[in-house]
Amino acid sequence: MPELGPSPLMAGDPQLSVAEARAAIAAALKPIAGIETVTLADALGRVLAADLASPIDVPAHDNSAMDGYAFDGAVLDSASAAEFSVIGTVFAGQPFKGAVGAGECLRIMTGAVMPLGLDTVVPQELCQAGAGRVRIEAGVISRGENRRRRGEDLAVGRAALRGGRVLRPADLGLIASLGIASVSVKRRLRVALFSTGDELRSPGEPLDPGCIYDSNRHSLTGTLQRLGVQIIDLGLVRDDPAALQATLEAAVAQADVVLTSGGVSVGEADHTRALLAGMGEVAFWKVAMRPGRPFAFGPLHATLNGEQRSSWLFALPGNPVAALVTFYAFAREALLQLAGAHPEPLPVLQARCESAIRKRPGRTEFQRGIVSQAPGGSWQVRISGAQGAGILRSMSEANALVVLGHDQGSVAAGEPVDVWLFDGLA
Numbered sequence: 001m002p003e004l005g006p007s008p009l010m011a012g013d014p015q016l017s018v019a020e021a022r023a024a025i026a027a028a029l030k031p032i033a034g035i036e037t038v039t040l041a042d043a044l045g046r047v048l049a050a051d052l053a054s055p056i057d058v059p060a061h062d063n064s065a066m067d068g069y070a071f072d073g074a075v076l077d078s079a080s081a082a083e084f085s086v087i088g089t090v091f092a093g094q095p096f097k098g099a100v101g102a103g104e105c106l107r108i109m110t111g112a113v114m115p116l117g118l119d120t121v122v123p124q125e126l127c128q129a130g131a132g133r134v135r136i137e138a139g140v141i142s143r144g145e146n147r148r149r150r151g152e153d154l155a156v157g158r159a160a161l162r163g164g165r166v167l168r169p170a171d172l173g174l175i176a177s178l179g180i181a182s183v184s185v186k187r188r189l190r191v192a193l194f195s196t197g198d199e200l201r202s203p204g205e206p207l208d209p210g211c212i213y214d215s216n217r218h219s220l221t222g223t224l225q226r227l228g229v230q231i232i233d234l235g236l237v238r239d240d241p242a243a244l245q246a247t248l249e250a251a252v253a254q255a256d257v258v259l260t261s262g263g264v265s266v267g268e269a270d271h272t273r274a275l276l277a278g279m280g281e282v283a284f285w286k287v288a289m290r291p292g293r294p295f296a297f298g299p300l301h302a303t304l305n306g307e308q309r310s311s312w313l314f315a316l317p318g319n320p321v322a323a324l325v326t327f328y329a330f331a332r333e334a335l336l337q338l339a340g341a342h343p344e345p346l347p348v349l350q351a352r353c354e355s356a357i358r359k360r361p362g363r364t365e366f367q368r369g370i371v372s373q374a375p376g377g378s379w380q381v382r383i384s385g386a387q388g389a390g391i392l393r394s395m396s397e398a399n400a401l402v403v404l405g406h407d408q409g410s411v412a413a414g415e416p417v418d419v420w421l422f423d424g425l426a
């Protein structure tokens with residue numbers, strides 16, 4: 001069981017490690033059920049709804065893997081050369097109809113169907129050809145080489161792709177190679193997004209005294225776009241309980257997930273907490289991490305036209321770096337899971353840290369880093385600029401997050417550290 005936090009304001013809130021918080025979120029969520037059919041042109045990044053079995057053998061027939069000469073390999077003998085007369089040419093898509101006799105071969109192109117009775121292809125660069133004849137020296141090739149077998153990529157009935165797969169370019173090609181033009185995918189996850197704070201203004205508006213521009217909605221929109229979810233942008237909401245409640249209700253009415261930033265820090269938590277307590281079972285978590293606290297998660301309910309609807313709230317901290325780090329740490333895989341995907345964990349790379357980092361055990365720390373290749377080819381990482389939770393420039397300059405684990409202490413210069421590459425964060 002999680003221990004209780006020491007702060008009076010947070011009394012009763014669970015104190016969790018990052019790993020415990022991630023596990024608790026994963027255990028709470030169930031994938032959405034809806035599915036729809038899309039053509040391959042619209043399938044990139046979508047979540048395959050069910051296993052996709054191959055309706056055909058791939059390839060559909062034995063064929064040549066090379067440009068060369070096809071012959072019956074039974075005559076091959078390791079001690080002596082073989083010679084054939086060339087009686088024709090067989091092209092891809094135009095199967096050879098005639099018969100090939102003893103001592104005969106066919107010129108054959110890559111992908112052409114293997115003619116009846118022939119099982120071996122000698123690549124043109126491994127034989128001597130001229131005047132209608134081909135000679136293959138002893139030991140150059142063995143029987144059956146350079147022939148792709150029917151069904152060797154995929155036998156009929158075998159699962160070509162598993163349900164839950166987030167479709168990538170090669171998958172689209174694979175599905176097309178099966179002759180399938182459209183696929184059943186999960187409907188898009190609907191995510192309502194808004195920022196909270198009286199001080200926030202939208203880019204393009206004049207900046208009133210004491211105000212700042214809302215950056216979180218834009219960086220979070222980017223992360224959501226990369227995940228391929230449907231975004232419902234509910235804009236900016238003032239620190240006013242009535243406005244917040246109305247926006248939360250509108251969000252729950254439309255979305256599977258409500259993603260907010262700001263308004264859950266210690267100074268602001270009380271009114272948010274009171275409001276959320278009346279709308280669902282949201283927990284304010286004290287996660288042992290930096291940056292990132294505070295963070296709230298749980299189900300919200302609202303009634304729309306007499307029908308009760310529920311959504312999952314992910315309330316991220318307002319500091320721009322903390323908002324992104326908590327998104328990557330807690331929301332990214334959770335949204336994939338809700339979308340029906342089998343999320344692959346973020347790719348972790350080990351890189352040599354160029355400088356020492358002070359760190360105390362007992363919390364996970366995320367630092368912005370610039371990963372590059374050292375002259376010998378190994379990976380190294382340099383911490384980028386000032387690391388304050390509000391300093392977005394260091395995040396923008398970085399290409400990775402350095403993840404210093406819960407139990408880890410200070411890092412000496414030259415020691416390896418774990419990094420999450422941003423470009424793996426799709």
Ligand code: AMP
Nearest residue numbers: 195214215216262263264265317318319
């Ligand atoms: P909060 O979590 O609401 O207490 O906000 C913490 C800090 O992050 C404050 O300095 C806020 O002004 C700032 N902040 C909150 N929301 C945003 C936002 N959407 N864009 C930029 N900064 C924000």
Ligand code: MG
Nearest residue numbers: 196197262263
């Ligand atoms: Mg605020």
